Amino acid sequence: MNKPLVEHNKISALTGTRVLQLIDSLEAGGAERVAINFANALVGEVEGSFLCATRAEGLLKSSINSDVGYLYINKTKTIDFKAIRRLHRFVKDHHITIIHAHSTSYFLATIIKVLKPKLKLVWHDHYGKSEFLEQRPKGVLKICSYFFNHVFSVNSKLETWAKQYLKAKSVSYLPNFAIKNKIASTTNLKGEPGKRIVCLANLRPQKDHLNLLQAFKDVLKTHPDWTLHLVGQDFKDAYSKSVFKFINTNQLEYNVFVYGSCPDTSAILSQCTIGVLSSKSEGLPLALLEYGLAGLPVITTDVGDCNLVVSNRQEGLLIPSNNSLALEKALLEFITNPEKAKLASSTLHHKVELQFSEASAIKTIKAIYQSILV
Template identity: 55%
Template sequence: MKVLQLIDSLEVGGAERVAVNIANALSTKIEGSYLCATRVEGLLKDSLDESVNFLFLNKNRTFDIKAILKFSKYIKEEGIDIIHAHSSSFFLATTIRVFNRNIKVVWHDHYGNSEFLQNRKFKILRICSSYFNHIFTVNKALEQWAIENLKTNSVSYLPNFAVINNEVRETILDGEEEKRIICLANLREQKDHLTLLKAFKKVIEKHSDWSLHLVGKDFADTYSKMIKTYILDENLNHHVFVYATKSDTLHILSQSTIGVLASKSEGLPLALLEYGLAKLPVIATRVGECLEVIKNNYNGVLVRSENPEELSKTLIEYIENKELRDKYAFRYHEHIQSNYTEAAQIKTILKVYNNICH
């Protein structure tokens, strides 16, 4: 069996990391594991295992005939059996499927605004979905939505899994050791950094020696400017540090004390799983599959979204109770190791691949 993961870019993000993780994991399980980045390469290219075959299309627009023909030729020459398309790359996968009925298409839905599915535009997706052999979703809400709105008969929820490799040690976090709060999240509105900043402002009124570290892609857009303006206007620039995209996740987390996500909406965030692998105590909002991953007041704490008061109170409780932090962190690490590992999810993926190929 030969399977190709299809993704728009290899910049650091949740869907991109999943595509790389699956391609790497499959490289020792099947005849050929491939990954194609259609529009942009990126930092995650360095995370690809040497045994994964890589193709970059440099696709510039939706109907880039040159890129489509190049991709089609590659699929035929390599004898690819399955295209596992992630997020918006479903359109290119469908195009190839229309002209080659032997190709099987699996679509992986990473839609981040699953709390606001009523606003999702999906006319083209619905048409393309009749060509999908299976759909994986990153949370149960998306699974139900796909069953109700798309034309694919086979749909299932597939929990993300995190892999932290021994990476380079480049990033040195500012602030005092043992007093750092980390938020791994691209600067997108759904991640709601503003609520986190409002909560942290209350935290440093009591604990001015603590710092907050925001690590994620900066899109240099209106949201990014709003976050940076708030940091300056509220005189938080000596306590809050923004790092943009980084690849040395393990090294960053090893310097951190508390892991937090303040999202308005989520699928199953990889950051939350990575916090667990790094043995951090965690706080997240009650959205998406965060409720499934964190057992509230047992291995972490869940708070209401867009509620800086509740978030600040929880952060302060963690800061003032190291014993609680350590207890939750231990339990959370054990939970992630037992339920969100590579082995279990790859077994599920391979079962789907085998079913659609026979």
């Protein structure tokens, strides 16, 4: 059931601006968390903040602020006339002035813009394979981009790509920001406290869990009491099967634990000792910012804009992708040097709070909204 809309009495700098965040699902992914973070943070900053899930709900629904007007349209195919009518009616009834579409929801947003030409359309590009942009399909996106009033790109490579290939009126880089969710802890991690490594990433090939598993397997030769915790959606596909096969074949069942999607990520990170990402490709991963906000020492591969977050060894360990030996050495460096790990976690925590804050991102977003409404 859709949440009732709560009208806001607070006078905002953007009086009359009513913004709908559009996202495909509410599963526990990075783009989904960003869309909800924006909807929640804009409450009181604009006249009305709304969120629509088009294809599926999910674990993150419970983290939507009660003051956010919420809609779920159950879109089941590319051109779903019933879903289009529901969204169009919602936009009209609630006097939406801006649709802020995330990831692949741009297509539906473009249809609504065609039906309601005065509507402003912002597209937020979260594309996670920024190391392989030459393979990115762009035909439909390029056509739709004629209707985009602005594009937000989550890293500098995507910003350059959008300026080169798309026809949007303007493009800018907007780094993600992380917040500590307030969902009560429901996930109790296995393993010994103080010896837990976490990887917050859905089971997708670009996240390269197999590289991490190989590195961790070698770490266990000298530190058999440490555990690895994989948190993220399991799509039950060939890649997922390869992850579980590696765990079983190498008899890691007592040291590696897979949890699937979990809504209580902040509570999970508070139980961990080291945060790691072993990706082949990234944008600017929200998980990396969440590690920093949680005060974890971080190890990440040098892909996407990860090097903007971890830019030196005082902030964490930046390693080449697809290199299990480098990852093993980095894990051992933090495991055997807890003081170094503590310093890195403190330094990164301060940087994330300062440079990747909610206040900074919302200030930028509001400025763009204001500029396109003129």
